[in-house]
Amino acid sequence: MRILLINPNTTESVTTLVKRHVEAIAGDAATFVPVTGRFGARYISTRASAAIAGHAALDAYASHGAGCDAVYLACFGDPGLLALREIADVPVVGMAEASCIEASRRGRFAIVTGGALWGPMLREFVGSIGLADKLAKVRTIAPTGGDIARNPDAALAALASACTACATDDGAEVVILGGAALAGLASRIQADVPVPVLCSVETGTRAVIAAAAKGLDSSPPPALESVGLGAELAKLLQQK
Numbered sequence: 389m390r391i392l393l394i395n396p397n398t399t400e401s402v403t404t405l406v407k408r409h410v411e412a413i414a415g416d417a418a419t420f421v422p423v424t425g426r427f428g429a430r431y432i433s434t435r436a437s438a439a440i441a442g443h444a445a446l447d448a449y450a451s452h453g454a455g456c457d458a459v460y461l462a463c464f465g466d467p468g469l470l471a472l473r474e475i476a477d478v479p480v481v482g483m484a485e486a487s488c489i490e491a492s493r494r495g496r497f498a499i500v501t502g503g504a505l506w507g508p509m510l511r512e513f514v515g516s517i518g519l520a521d522k523l524a525k526v527r528t529i530a531p532t533g534g535d536i537a538r539n540p541d542a543a544l545a546a547l548a549s550a551c552t553a554c555a556t557d558d559g560a561e562v563v564i565l566g567g568a569a570l571a572g573l574a575s576r577i578q579a580d581v582p583v584p585v586l587c588s589v590e591t592g593t594r595a596v597i598a599a600a601a602k603g604l605d606s607s608p609p610p611a612l613e614s615v616g617l618g619a620e621l622a623k624l625l626q627q628k
Contacts, residue, residue: 389419389597389600390418390419391419391458391459391597392423392448392453392458392459393407393410394423394449394462395424395462395463395568396428396448396461397429397430397437397444398426398429399431399534400424402569403423404422406462406568407422409571409587410593413589413593414597417597418596418600423448425444426447427440427444428440428441428443431534432463433503435509438467438509439467441463444468445467447617449624450475450623450625451620457478458597459476460592461483462483462592463483464484464533464566464567464568465484465509466513469482469485475608475625476604478600478603479604481595481596482592483566483591483592484513484566486595486596487566487588487591490586494584495561495562496559496561496562497563498523498524498551498563499514499523499526499563500526500528500529500554500564500566501533501567502530502567502570506528507526507527507528524554524558525560527550529546529547529550531543531546533568533570534569540570543573547565547570548577551563551580552580552581552582555581555583560583561584562584562585562586563581564585564588565588568588568589570588571587571590574586574590575587611625611627
């Protein structure tokens with residue numbers, strides 16, 4: 389199966405990082421087609437950059453989605469997820485949604501990520517998918533995801549400390565280490581945290597492979613006339 393891997397920020401090195409991890413997880417089960425956002429922020433850390441990233445994700449699907457069996461939106465926060473599901477004729481899995489659903493099955497969960505502005509954004513996101521009652525806490529550390537991607541070793545102690553606080557102070561039974569740029573770090577801090585730490589990249593990867601195998605039965609939305617969009621996205625919307 390072929391899975392479109394969308395990184396809706398504009399940092400190619402993050403796409404490369406995520407691709408390396410998802411391929412290691414998937415093995416021969418899937419081929420991933422990586423796409424980096426054509427426009428937008430280098431790293432998504434504000435509401436404005438997330439809104440732009442949602443458009444970039446739609447643009448990426450319109451340009452590269454043909455022939456794919458599923459879409460993996462590889463950004464914790466899932467910008468544009470519902471809109472992608474509206475226009476796509478294959479399953480679309482968001483990294484954050486998949487991770488929160490999996491974590492909620494294990495009990496009360498917490499989220500740890502980089503960048504203070506993500507705190508309220510992620511609390512709102514968890515509420516929007518109906519899991520607010522399962523959320524123990526969202527904790528952030530000062531370095532943004534972009535900072536962590538550039539120097540992951542420097543962030544390990546702070547990430548482990550935040551995850552431990554989620555367990556000991558907030559009552560979390562499992563912690564999500566959220567963010568594309570944090571791929572692979574959960575296993576590096578697990579020994580220092582008293583509850584399971586989920587890697588959002590890994591959890592989303594397993595979810596999208598399962599979704600691709602299952603397929604999708606859906607009806608397309610009505611055709612939409614537009615002005616000023618990229619040619620491929622405008623064409624896709626007009627054909628619906």
